[in-house]
Amino acid sequence: MPSATEPTSRSPSPAPAPPLAEAPGTRAQGLINVYNSAIGSTLKKCSTNNFASCFPTAAQYNPEVLEHMRQQMVNQLDMTWKANFEALLKERDVVRSLNALDRYVEDAKNRKAKAEKNANGGPVEVPVPPHTLPPSMIHLAHLMPFLEEQATEMNSRLESTQQANTELLSTITAQRAEIEALVRGLENVVHDLEASAQMMGQDEIQGLSREIKDLEMEMKK
Known part of the structure; x- marks a missing residue:
């Protein structure tokens, strides 16, 4: 059995007591x-x-x-x-x-x-009398139910925040994929326009060359 002044472990706090009845017991x-x-x-x-x-x-x-x-x-x-x-x-x-x-x-x-x-x-282990416990353990025994309640509430809030972050990450990922798809579409449109401009430029140059050659032929006559 652990010493009253040097405990090796701490048992979990008991469940909160039910409310006391108003009727006489x-x-x-x-x-x-x-x-x-x-x-x-x-x-x-x-x-x-x-x-x-x-x-x-x-x-x-x-x-x-x-x-x-x-x-x-x-x-x-x-x-x-x-x-x-x-x-x-x-x-x-x-x-x-x-x-x-x-x-x-x-x-x-x-x-x-x-x-x-x-x-x-067999022999029943006798519990440590409360009045022999150090003040720190008695204080902790009274404080643990409150701390456990606060820890439960904080864990609940943390789970809610993690779930919200997961949903937000999914939304951002979907939006990023949509933006990348739009960018690729725009790049394809720009590429097509550049190709069309190049083809149109070559046709104009070829037409101008023919006009110059025709003009030279007329001048030679």
């Missing part, structure tokens, strides 16, 4: 149940007899009104305590935190089961 629901049970047990102490013992005169002469007051007080306390508890859960984000704890515990159980399975009955 096992531990969050357990906390809510315990609180509700504590409230119920506390309010049960405020029974009719216990409440009446605190107000013996009212219990003797008007027990119905006293019981009505007791029920109102119990209901009001129940609603107030539960409302304050729910507000505290939202303020401290308790449900999401306990859901995260559930996920971490489940992930640890899965890792342990996988390590025991890979050991094939």
Whole structure:
């Protein structure tokens, strides 16, 4: 197993965790149940007899009104305590935190089961405790997901740019071939025109020579 201060390799970063559910998980629901049970047990102490013992005169002469007051007080306390508890859960984000704890515990159980399975009955390699790792490795562990995301995005952009460059190169190659074909056509036209001009020049010279010879013959006469 590599040393905590001199690691020889770095395992790939885990996949990003799924978003935490807003609904209470096992531990969050357990906390809510315990609180509700504590409230119920506390309010049960405020029974009719216990409440009446605190107000013996009212219990003797008007027990119905006293019981009505007791029920109102119990209901009001129940609603107030539960409302304050729910507000505290939202303020401290308790449900999401306990859901995260559930996920971490489940992930640890899965890792342990996988390590025991890979050991094939042999000794299970104990992972390095995080608190013994150097700060650089801890910082890198938190930074790697962001870097991998950025690398994925850059690779995607690079592939898009390479594809665009390939298409542009194909277009330029086709245009260059078209230009070369036009140039060759123009060269052929120029060559034909030059040949035609040469032929026309020879015909004119020959005609002029005949005219000169005819004129000399007439002069000799």
